[in-house]
Amino acid sequence: MSDLTATLGSSPRDAIAMLGRYLTRMRHAPGMLVITLVAPLAMLVLFGYLFGSAIGIPGGGNYREYLVPGLFVSVAANGILTGMISTAQDQQRGVMDRFRTLPMSRFAVPFGQTASEVLVAAAGLLPLALAGLAVGWRVRGTAGAALGAFALLLLFRWAAAWIGQYLGMLAKSEETAGQLASLTFMLPMVSNTYVPTEGMPGWLRFLADWNPISSVVAACRELFGNAAPVAAADAAWPLHHPVTAALLWSLLLLAVFIPLCVHRYTHTDR
Amino acid sequence: MTSTYAVHSEGLEKRFGAVHALRGLDLAVPEGSICGLLGPNGAGKTTAVRILTTLSTPTAGTARVAGHDVTGDPRAVRRSIGLTGQYASVDGDLTGRENLRLFGRLQGLRGAAARHRADELLERFALTDAADRPSRTYSGGMRRRLDLAACLLTEPPVLFLDEPTTGLDPQSRESIWEGVRQLTRGGSTVLLTTQYLEEADRLADEIVVIDHGTVTATGTPDTLKAAIGSYVEVVVRSTEALPDAGRVLGALTGGEPVLDRAAATAGAATTDPALTLPRVVRELDAAGVALLDATVRRPTLDEVFLRLTRRTTTDKETAA
Structure with missing residues (x-):
């Protein structure tokens, strides 16, 4: 456990150095940052006005108000994709192996990477929130509950970043990661992010209701007070207790993927 | 046991499933010397370096680097080594200066010290003019010099250079070689792998020829030539x-x-x-x-090398 003691001593500094690396890369490629910030706005227009005109929600609420919390969560879930791509890149280009031979803690690299992801996500939520307000989304609950929703979103983003990092280490090459990316893009589709799950065929609805993304979306709708349609009586447990379920899901994912990542980072063998 | 060898391995073995990459590798590199690990592609050079730098664990056998066991105390090993090579690289999206500062900080140098050390090494490896360009725009030779600089930030006593000049033009090779010689003058130990006999001949105090994961000959360039x-x-x-x-x-x-x-x-x-x-x-x-x-x-070392590796190939064919 000497590694753990050493981690507590040097990890924050190492993690800050890794964060500095991430931000410097952003500065060199501002285009990436712009895409990260603008893509959710494009989805808002696409779903809010294009598909949304054909989507009805139970209880007949405003679809765009229903959609915005979903988009917040899909931004958070995007951590899987960005974490995966950047990790696979580091692995393929040999940067990861350089880190591995440095006398720093085994936690510093993954912690630094995922912490950076959370910061970028926090920045990415702001333009989306402003655009949401412009198209009719409102915070109808208390300020405390709204802050809780944002905190939950960042927690979920952090969990997503760990998943992405693990998948990136498994993928090893940028090409494989790129192909996996198109799959992770579909994850928010099989949930209540864009459409209510009630209308889905049974097996798909089961998947969608138990998708962690659905719990987080439902929790955000509840915390922001966005006329969340009351969960159907036959909905799965997570949708009846969305805030509890979202927290449990996030913590469970962290509890699984942090040790997996650190183990994989430490023991990768070729 | 504290050895006076900077790198000391006994019976190192590594299997990847059915592939037997190392079959009992013994190495003993005295402090302050340059050891050239020479062998054809697939001989096990990179596998050996990956184990000695804690990137991989041996299936059997032991290895100590700077007195520390690579599996028992990898953290102490990492504090004593620098690695450049095919697999350990810098971040191409950062500039040369940013890379050196980042790796300096990750090795415990504080802000001002990391900045100062980065500038010093950029100067020493003639990279000052290119210091603020993304390192992916560097030529092959500049990139290797930056790699080398990145593993010298904290002046580790043992350096592993995995094929440091593969693919470089003669002039760039000379400048890398000069950099390596300077290191040992400062007391560092260098283990370098290479496919180039000329490189081993020019740099190494001792050459270890490996093939099929095991040592086929050891000696100074002169004794190897004399043996044949x-x-x-x-x-x-x-x-x-x-x-x-x-x-x-x-x-x-x-x-x-x-x-x-x-x-x-x-x-x-x-x-x-x-x-x-x-x-x-x-x-x-x-x-x-x-x-x-x-x-x-x-004989030239080329001829020595051909003889040594041809012999093992024949042995293997006879055995199989």
């Missing part, structure tokens, strides 16, 4: 005389003659110190072979 003796080579007037020349040389040396039609030469290696040039000429003259030129010389 001298090399006799004659140029014949007409290529038709080559078979005769080869037969005579084979009988004289006891070695297998090498015939080169294009150059009209026949050659053979010998360990017989009594074999002199006049005797070679007399015997060939008696056999009616007209000569244009004849030499008895010490």
Whole structure:
């Protein structure tokens, strides 16, 4: 456990150095940052006005108000994709192996990477929130509950970043990661992010209701007070207790993927 | 046990499923020396370096680097080493200066110290002009110099250079070699892997030839050359005389003659110190072979290497 003691001593500094690396890369490629910030706005227009005109929600609420919390969560879930791509890149280009031979803690690299992801996500939520307000989304609950929703979103983003990092280490090459990316893009589709799950065929609805993304979306709708349609009586447990379920899901994912990542980072063998 | 060897391995083995990449590798590199790990592609050089730098764990055997066990205390090993090579690279999206500062901080240098050290190394490796360009825009030689600089930030006592000059032009190779020589003058130990005999010949105090995951020969460049003796080579007037020349040389040396039609030469290696040039000429003259030129010389490392690795290939084929 000497590694753990050493981690507590040097990890924050190492993690800050890794964060500095991430931000410097952003500065060199501002285009990436712009895409990260603008893509959710494009989805808002696409779903809010294009598909949304054909989507009805139970209880007949405003679809765009229903959609915005979903988009917040899909931004958070995007951590899987960005974490995966950047990790696979580091692995393929040999940067990861350089880190591995440095006398720093085994936690510093993954912690630094995922912490950076959370910061970028926090920045990415702001333009989306402003655009949401412009198209009719409102915070109808208390300020405390709204802050809780944002905190939950960042927690979920952090969990997503760990998943992405693990998948990136498994993928090893940028090409494989790129192909996996198109799959992770579909994850928010099989949930209540864009459409209510009630209308889905049974097996798909089961998947969608138990998708962690659905719990987080439902929790955000509840915390922001966005006329969340009351969960159907036959909905799965997570949708009846969305805030509890979202927290449990996030913590469970962290509890699984942090040790997996650190183990994989430490023991990768070729 | 504290050894005076900076790198010391015994019976190192590594299996990847059915592939036996290392089969009992013994290394002993004295402090302050340069050891050249020489072998063809797939000989196990990179696997050995990955184990010695804690990137991989051995299936069997032990290894100590700077006195620390690579599996028992990898963290202490990492504090004592620097690695550059095919697999350990810098971040191409950062500039040279940013890379050196980042890796300095990750190795415990504080802000100002990291900045100062980065500038110092950029200067030393003639990268100051390119310091603020993304390192992916660097030429091959500049990139290797940056790699080398990145592992010198904290002046580690043991350096592993995995094929440091593969793919570089001669001028860039010279400048990397000069950088490596400077290191050992400062007391560092260097283990470098290479496919280039010239590189091992020019840099290494001791050469370890490995093939199929095990050591096939060890020694200074001179002892390796001496072990294979001298090399006799004659140029014949007409290529038709080559078979005769080869037969005579084979009988004289006891070695297998090498015939080169294009150059009209026949050659053979010998360990017989009594074999002199006049005797070679007399015997060939008696056999009616007209000569244009004849030499008895010490072999180049290329010839040593070919002999050593060809022998193991044949052994393996016989065994299989």
